Amino acid sequence: GKRRRKSGDETDADRLVRLQYEVLRPRDVTRGGTAALPARETALLQALLVLGLYPNVAVPDPRNGSRSRPEQLYHTARVPDVLLHPSSTAVVGADERAQRAAASAGGSGGSGGGRGSILHGGGASSGSERPSARPELLVYATLLRTKKTYLTGAAAVSALPALLLCAVRVDASEDCTRLLVDNWLCVDLPSESERAAALVGEAHALRRGLSRLLRARLPQAGCEAPLSDLPSRLRRRLDASPLVPLREMARSEREPGSLPGLDGEALAERLAQFFLAAPPRHSLRSVPRSQLASLFVLRPPARGGGAAGGRESEADVQQRAADALQEEIAAGRSLGASFDACKGGALLTPWFCWASARAEAADSAGYSAHMKRHTRCSQCGAALIVSLAELRAHQASEACREAAAARAADEGGAADEGAADREAEGAADASGPGQLPEEAEGARTRYACDLCEKEFLFTATEVLRHVARHRQEADAEPDVG
Numbered sequence: 001g002k003r004r005r006k007s008g009d010e011t012d013a014d015r016l017v018r019l020q021y022e023v024l025r026p027r028d029v030t031r032g033g034t035a036a037l038p039a040r041e042t043a044l045l046q047a048l049l050v051l052g053l054y055p056n057v058a059v060p061d062p063r064n065g066s067r068s069r070p071e072q073l074y075h076t077a078r079v080p081d082v083l084l085h086p087s088s089t090a091v092v093g094a095d096e097r098a099q100r101a102a103a104s105a106g107g108s109g110g111s112g113g114g115r116g117s118i119l120h121g122g123g124a125s126s127g128s129e130r131p132s133a134r135p136e137l138l139v140y141a142t143l144l145r146t147k148k149t150y151l152t153g154a155a156a157v158s159a160l161p162a163l164l165l166c167a168v169r170v171d172a173s174e175d176c177t178r179l180l181v182d183n184w185l186c187v188d189l190p191s192e193s194e195r196a197a198a199l200v201g202e203a204h205a206l207r208r209g210l211s212r213l214l215r216a217r218l219p220q221a222g223c224e225a226p227l228s229d230l231p232s233r234l235r236r237r238l239d240a241s242p243l244v245p246l247r248e249m250a251r252s253e254r255e256p257g258s259l260p261g262l263d264g265e266a267l268a269e270r271l272a273q274f275f276l277a278a279p280p281r282h283s284l285r286s287v288p289r290s291q292l293a294s295l296f297v298l299r300p301p302a303r304g305g306g307a308a309g310g311r312e313s314e315a316d317v318q319q320r321a322a323d324a325l326q327e328e329i330a331a332g333r334s335l336g337a338s339f340d341a342c343k344g345g346a347l348l349t350p351w352f353c354w355a356s357a358r359a360e361a362a363d364s365a366g367y368s369a370h371m372k373r374h375t376r377c378s379q380c381g382a383a384l385i386v387s388l389a390e391l392r393a394h395q396a397s398e399a400c401r402e403a404a405a406a407r408a409a410d411e412g413g414a415a416d417e418g419a420a421d422r423e424a425e426g427a428a429d430a431s432g433p434g435q436l437p438e439e440a441e442g443a444r445t446r447y448a449c450d451l452c453e454k455e456f457l458f459t460a461t462e463v464l465r466h467v468a469r470h471r472q473e474a475d476a477e478p479d480v481g
Contacts, residue, residue: 043275044268046157047165049139051210054166055182058082058138058151059159059286074138074151075286077184082143085150135159135284160187160279164203169340171296171356176200176243180295180357183339186287192280193243199279201245204349206271208252209262234346234355250348297344297356379404381445410446410457 037045050057058074061081067073073081139162141153163181164170171180176196179187189196230238230250238247262270287295345356372387379395380403386394394400447458451470458466 039276040269040272043272046155046162046275047271049155050157050162050166053139053141054162055168056140056142057162058140058154059185059284060138062285076143077182079143079149080286082149082151084138084154085144085152088152088154135282137162137284158275158279159284160199160282161203161275163187164199165206165274167351169351169353170200171343171345171353172200173357173359174237174241174355175359176246178295178357178359180287183292184287186285186295187282189280189282192282195280197243197245200352201249202270202274204245204249204252204352205262206267206274207349207351209267209270212262213264213267230346230348238346238348238354246348246354249352250346253349295358296342297358298342299344381407407445 055077058076061073061075064072070083070086072084074084076082136156137159138151138154139157140151140155144150144152163179163185167181169182172178175193177189177191177193179189179196181187229235238250241247340353343353343356345353347353372385372390374383374385375391376383377391377394377400380400382394382400382403384391384394444457444459446455447463447466448455449466449470451467456462456466
């Protein structure tokens, strides 16, 4: 028969399960004997979890606030729309927090059917594009595939410190207000340029300290290859940038010994403070593949001969590169090193690339190689239902260029007349169309009214409003006879 284990024996698997339970279970579930961990130890546990489990991270779907808790979705780098396993300690902790909040408010505590988010600071804001004080990630142990896919062994960690500490590649805009992480997560930090650069510099110091500690404990671990010098153009832009931590990062990578070393205790203290400090307000979202290429500054693709019609502008070169690369991404290719090789910018450290992300998405954002969408041509203003290839062909056609020239001439000649007519109508009808800002003029088209025999420069909404006013005047006229 099978030999029975003694009650005191404990295998490695038993110890691993016990450690996972002790680390991942929320402190709110703890009853009686076990006291809550201090904030410093909790932050260190979060850091260790992320360092050990990355890239096993998931972000909440922006629409989770309108879903019941069992139906809330999360997205990973490779598998979208996964569920959190009902037995996960993160679910138990969320239910416990909901019960305690309801009890403190004098109500009855519900659990499984609630709509609160699993992540702290829940609701609709968790994982949405609205800036938040501390968006969170779910770090998980495994994906369990049955009829549905579930996250198991999940715990919530602060998003920005975790990503900066563990990401394989971070692409930043020139002012550091947008960070693209591992080609699938986008972190936007509006008006937080200096604080974002300071966080990146601190993450670099921690990474260097962890790397030195690892090489000291594991002598067989190899050293990273030295980085090449920055191109002169990007070097001048970096020297002129007010973001001092980025310049210090580049110097520390190319001048060994310029960054002071950290012993074990100092490293643990700075690691805890990195997770405890309040990060700048930021938003976190996953990036669809159809928008990925449009978020990066790309090197121009090789092309024989000169561009038709003269030298291409930088915007045209960028758009052409994004269009070509988007076709590769749609086919499931060019998401690894080949995709990173197409990016512009300067590699300041082995993991951080500066000025390789765009602050705003290019015109190709949201397009798919096999689907059409409603759009308006930015040159001639025509309303179209086209694919990306059809839109590019339309913008390169002679008809689009002629329509764009005629549109510019019509807008220039009719702007004064349209403004005078709108002022006259405003005296008779306070709800008439008002003067839009100059930057909105591109959305206007020339409109000739058959009823009042006048010409206007109207938006589509103003045309409908003008026709409705004529209809109201006609209905108000008394019947004769």
